[in-house]
Amino acid sequence: xxxxxxxxxxxxxxxxxxxxxxxxxxxxxxxxxxxxxxxxxxxxxxxxxxxxxxxxxxxxxxxxxxxxxxxxxxxxxxxxxxxxxxxxxxxxxxxxxxxxxxxxxxxxxxxxxxxxxxxxxxxxxxxxxxxxxxxxxxxxxxxxxxxxxxxxxxxxxxxxxxxxxxxxxxxxxxxxxxxxxxxxxxxxxxxxxxxxxxxxxxxxxxxxxxxxxxxxxxxxxx
Ligand SMILES: Cc1cc2nc3c(=O)[nH]c(=O)nc-3n(C[C@H](O)[C@H](O)[C@H](O)COP(=O)(O)O)c2cc1C
Numbered sequence: 306x307x308x309x310x311x312x313x314x315x316x317x318x319x320x321x322x323x324x325x326x327x328x329x330x331x332x333x334x335x336x337x338x339x340x341x342x343x344x345x346x347x348x349x350x351x352x353x354x355x356x357x358x359x360x361x362x363x364x365x366x367x368x369x370x371x372x373x374x375x376x377x378x379x380x381x382x383x384x385x386x387x388x389x390x391x392x393x394x395x396x397x398x399x400x401x402x403x404x405x406x407x408x409x410x411x412x413x414x415x416x417x418x419x420x421x422x423x424x425x426x427x428x429x430x431x432x433x434x435x436x437x438x439x440x441x442x443x444x445x446x447x448x449x450x451x452x453x454x455x456x457x458x459x460x461x462x463x464x465x466x467x468x469x470x471x472x473x474x475x476x477x478x479x480x481x482x483x484x485x486x487x488x489x490x491x492x493x494x495x496x497x498x499x500x501x502x503x504x505x506x507x508x509x510x511x512x513x514x515x516x517x518x519x520x521x522x523x524x525x526x527x
Pocket of ligand 1 (some may be wrong): 316321374375376379414415416419420441453
């Protein structure tokens with residue numbers, strides 16, 4: 306039984322992020338079995354001393370940590386990396402006696418979930434370095450299609466994520482690793498790649514128009 310879960314959300318979009326949508330649903334499933342939880346937004350924590358202290362206290366108290374974040378340049382957002390470094394550097398001073406489990410959920414903008422592979426390997430190494438029990442990394446592609454909407458608001462559209470996270474919650478409750486079936490559901494595409502790209506391109510162009518930079522959209526930095 307997982308008594309205390311800590312949800313770390315690594316998106317600067319905080320509650321309006323795909324990271325939060327996925328993490329919130331998973332936590333709600335664990336809470337159905339009596340788990341209590343704490344949620345922290347990493348961007349609001351890492352640069353404030355008293356909040357870092359609170360983060361370390363929460364880590365000492367948890368028996369499951371869920372890190373959910375967006376993929377940035379095939380890696381993790383800088384504040385998330387900073388949080389990992391803080392946790393690693395302080396882990397030896399934390400004296401939790403109980404087994405501490407860790408899972409990571411990485412979501413990305415391109416349609417393929419496999420884009421998250423490198424970031425999830427980084428998370429696995431972090432877990433090992435800190436002495437956590439690695440229960441697995443979940444890859445979600447085409448995160449823009451969720452875009453911060455709570456999964457239960459569109460249960461039909463998000464059914465594969467819901468089924469996948471239900472299996473993840475069950476595995477965690479049974480003290481098992483995330484099963485392959487859950488990975489398969491989580492990496493299923495919501496819409497065909499061609500449609501996703503079409504909507505993505507349309508959205509970039511209309512945003513450029515809104516901000517008066519439509520003619521500059523192909524400019525490069527150097
Ligand atoms: C600075 C930055 C870098 C990004 N790098 C990648 C990337 O390398 N590959 C990718 O597929 N998506 C990339 N994305 C897209 C995000 O991963 C995607 O929009 C994600 O769904 C955002 O999740 P969130 O709502 O939890 O923040 C990047 C986005 C930003 C802002």
